[in-house]
Structure formats: structure tokens, C-alpha cells
Amino acid sequence: MSSHVFDLAVIGGGVIGLAHALAAARAGKRVVVIEKDARANGASIRNFGFITVTGQERGDSWSLARRTRDVWAEVAPKAGVRVEQNGLYLTARSPEAIAVIEAFLATEMGEGCALMTADGFRQASGGLGGPDLMGALYSPRDLRVESRTAIPALAAWLEAELGVTFMTETVAFEAAPPILRTSRGTVEAGAVVVCPGDDFVTLYPERIAGFGLKKCRLSMLKLADPGLRLPGALMSDLSLTRYRGYSALPQAAALDAKLRAEQPSHFEHGVHLIAAQGSDGGLIVGDSHHYDHLPGPFAPAQAERDILDEYARATGRAPPPVLERWTGVYASSDDRTYLIDTPRPDVRLVMVTSGTGASTGFAIAERVIGDLFGL
Numbered sequence: 255m256s257s258h259v260f261d262l263a264v265i266g267g268g269v270i271g272l273a274h275a276l277a278a279a280r281a282g283k284r285v286v287v288i289e290k291d292a293r294a295n296g297a298s299i300r301n302f303g304f305i306t307v308t309g310q311e312r313g314d315s316w317s318l319a320r321r322t323r324d325v326w327a328e329v330a331p332k333a334g335v336r337v338e339q340n341g342l343y344l345t346a347r348s349p350e351a352i353a354v355i356e357a358f359l360a361t362e363m364g365e366g367c368a369l370m371t372a373d374g375f376r377q378a379s380g381g382l383g384g385p386d387l388m389g390a391l392y393s394p395r396d397l398r399v400e401s402r403t404a405i406p407a408l409a410a411w412l413e414a415e416l417g418v419t420f421m422t423e424t425v426a427f428e429a430a431p432p433i434l435r436t437s438r439g440t441v442e443a444g445a446v447v448v449c450p451g452d453d454f455v456t457l458y459p460e461r462i463a464g465f466g467l468k469k470c471r472l473s474m475l476k477l478a479d480p481g482l483r484l485p486g487a488l489m490s491d492l493s494l495t496r497y498r499g500y501s502a503l504p505q506a507a508a509l510d511a512k513l514r515a516e517q518p519s520h521f522e523h524g525v526h527l528i529a530a531q532g533s534d535g536g537l538i539v540g541d542s543h544h545y546d547h548l549p550g551p552f553a554p555a556q557a558e559r560d561i562l563d564e565y566a567r568a569t570g571r572a573p574p575p576v577l578e579r580w581t582g583v584y585a586s587s588d589d590r591t592y593l594i595d596t597p598r599p600d601v602r603l604v605m606v607t608s609g610t611g612a613s614t615g616f617a618i619a620e621r622v623i624g625d626l627f628g629l
């Protein structure tokens with residue numbers, strides 16, 4: 255039984271937990287992060303590492319993403335995290351898709367973004383694009399990191415440079431400040447932020463149940479180096495019907511109807527395309543979306559075929575060989591992109607419920623820590 259005293263205990267060592275540890279440590283607080291695995295092994299290391307601003311839901315999420323992107327840009331070099339790619343290119347194959355891009359550019363979210371011609375995109379990308387390419391949305395705002403190395407690097411930097419304590423392979427099962435009970439004994443902390451990711455049952459299960467959340471399972475692939483350098487992260491037409499910053503625009507309805515008729519299997523499996531490149535040249539490519547109370551481990555092979563099919567349509571190239579495949583799960587809500595709950599005055603429960611935690615987490619954490627400590 256060990257005993258320690260902290261100002262803040264963060265439960266969960268994924269990107270949302272680390273974001274809270276950063277915000278609190280920067281405010282001079284003594285912080286402990288309690289993580290049940292030896293290191294983060296969930297959604298935060300399984301994702302694209304795509305820090306997406308353009309395409310986030312208009313309003314709050316878009317603003318949170320802009321701030322989060324700036325924090326990543328500031329922290330990454332200090333933590334030894336390489337920014338692998340800058341910018342986003344979203345290719346379009348139909349007039350309906352071009353209409354959505356034009357509508358997006360007319361909003362405040364389009365500032366600094368541009369519609370490229372098909373030739374312009376081909377030149378920028380070393381000749382990518384199928385015969386039906388009509389143009390591409392370019393956004394300079396977005397960043398991409400390699401999450402499987404970035405998250406451990408961020409944790410190591412928080413420990414070494416900001417004095418954050420990590421208790422790993424430790425489950426927190428009661429958070430009642432000033433006492434937390436864990437599988438390795440008690441911890442004393444004046445306040446607690448619970449960032450449980452897709453664990454709905456260990457802490458505050460009744461509060462979490464009240465939000466009516468589901469879980470979303472995604473299929474992901476790593477492809478071999480395609481033999482060219484992508485100019486930035488790549489998305490395509492289907493993304494315009496998934497990301498709320500586009501899909502909530504009235505012009506998206508016609509595109510949605512068209513693509514549902516043309517690519518029904520992609521919609522059945524919630525497939526759209528993100529292709530992000532790392533420094534080894536390999537591509538992280540995905541993804542699919544299957545929603546359930548308890549998503550099983552059995553990912554349909556058709557979803558993978560649909561992802562590779564969309565890659566071929568968007569790039570005009572056969573996909574390189576698959577090197578790795580994995581699934582990831584995140585908490586999902588029909589009516590909110592994230593939640594901040596207050597089960598007790600000294601406890602916050604923070605969950606990103608829209609698959610955007612790497613893109614909005616730092617800004618959410620600044621808000622939560624400011625509120626919790628009255629900063």
C-alpha cells in the first residue's frame with residue numbers, strides 16, 4: 255500500500271488524460287496520471303495522429319481544434335514529437351462534392367483554405383488523382399503526428415520536464431478526493447479528472463450511462479511506402495459526408511444521396527478515407543465505423559476492401575501492400591462531440607465522444623483545468 259499527495263489525479267493516460275496533466279502541470283499543480291496499462295494502448299495510439307481543424311463541427315469544436323493544433327505545434331518539438339505532415343488535401347470527384355467545398359470556403363471555416371484545380375492537385379501530389387478528379391480542397395491548418403510514438407514521447411516529456419508522476423498498470427476504482435483507491439493502494443489528491451476513453455464501467459458508470467453513449471469500432475491499415483511523398487494528409491469525397499464541418503452544410507445533402515446510391519457498401523461500413531504518411535514513407539489508411547453497445551472483435555473484411563477501394567478511387571493508384579491491420583474503439587454520442595461532467599465539485603469526467611480527441615483534447619483540458627482550479 256503506497257500513499258502519495260497530489261493536487262490533481264488524472265485517471266487515464268490517453269491523449270485526453272495527458273492533455274489535462276499538461277494543463278495542470280503548467281498551472282503549477284502536482285499531478286499524478288493513473289493508467290491501467292503499462293502505457294496508453296487504446297484509441298490514442300491507434301489513431302491517424304491527424305490533428306484536424308478543417309472539417310470539425312462548426313462553432314465550439316472548430317475553435318477547440320484551432321487551439322489544440324496550436325498547442326501540438328508548440329509542444330511537439332519540446333517533447334521530441336515529429337510533425338510528420340502539414341496540411342490537408344481533400345479530393346473531389348463530382349460537381350456535388352465541389353459544391354460542398356465551395357460552400358465550406360464561403361464560411362468562416364474556409365479562411366486560409368482554397369479549392370485547387372485537378373491539375374494543381376496532380377502537380378502538388380506527384381501525379382495522384384483518378385481520371386474523374388475535379389479538384390481538391392486544400393487546408394494549411396492541419397497537422398499530423400505518429401501517435402504510436404508521439405503519445406509515449408509526450409508522457410515521457412511530462413514526467414521528465416514537468417514533474418508529472420505516472421502510476422502505470424494501476425486501476426483507479428474509486429475517486430473521492432482527497433482519497434483515491436487504486437489497485438496499488440491509496441493516492442491522495444485534492445481533485446480528480448477522469449479520462450476513461452471507452453471504459454464506461456470502472457468509474458462513475460451511472461453518470462456515463464446517463465449520456466446514452468455507444469462505442470465505435472474502426473478498422474485501420476498500414477500500407478507500404480507508395481513511392482511518393484504525399485503533400486499532406488489525404489481525404490476524399492466520402493469525408494464530406496462524415497465530417498460535420500462539411501456534412502452539416504445544406505449542399506452536402508445532394509452529395510450524400512449520390513454517394514449512398516453509388517457506394518452503398520462504403521456507407522454500410524461507415525467507410526471514408528484518410529491517408530497519412532509517416533517518416534518511413536508508410537501510409538496509415540482508414541477507416542470504417544461500426545457502432546454498438548459492445549463492438550465485437552470481428553471486423554468485416556469488406557470494410558477493409560472498401561477503404562482500399564476508396565484509396566484507389568481518390569489517388570488513381572492501386573493501393574500498396576498492407577503491412578499492418580488493427581482496430582480501435584472510441585466512445586460515441588449522437589448528440590455531442592465531447593462531454594464534461596461534474597459528479598462531485600472536485601471531480602470532472604471528460605470524454606471525447608466523436609473520434610476527435612487528438613484534435614480537440616488540449617483545448618478541452620485547458621477549459622476543464624481552468625474551471626476546476628478557478629484559474
Ligand SMILES: Cc1cc2nc3c(=O)[nH]c(=O)nc-3n(C[C@H](O)[C@H](O)[C@H](O)COP(=O)(O)OP(=O)(O)OC[C@H]3O[C@@H](n4cnc5c(N)ncnc54)[C@H](O)[C@@H]3O)c2cc1C
Nearest residue numbers: 266268270290296298301302304426451582610611612613
Ligand atoms: C482508429 C481510430 C482513429 C482515430 N483517428 C483520429 C484522428 O486522426 N484524429 C483525432 O483527433 N482523433 C482520432 N480518433 C479519436 C481519438 O483517438 C480519441 O478521441 C482519443 O484517443 C480519446 O482519448 P482518451 O484519452 O479519452 O481515450 P483512450 O486513448 O482510450 O485512453 C483512455 C485511457 O484510460 C485508461 N483507463 C480507463 N479507465 C481507467 C481506470 N479506471 N484506471 C486507470 N486507467 C484507466 C485506459 O487504459 C486508457 O489508456 C481516432 C480513434 C480511433 C479508434
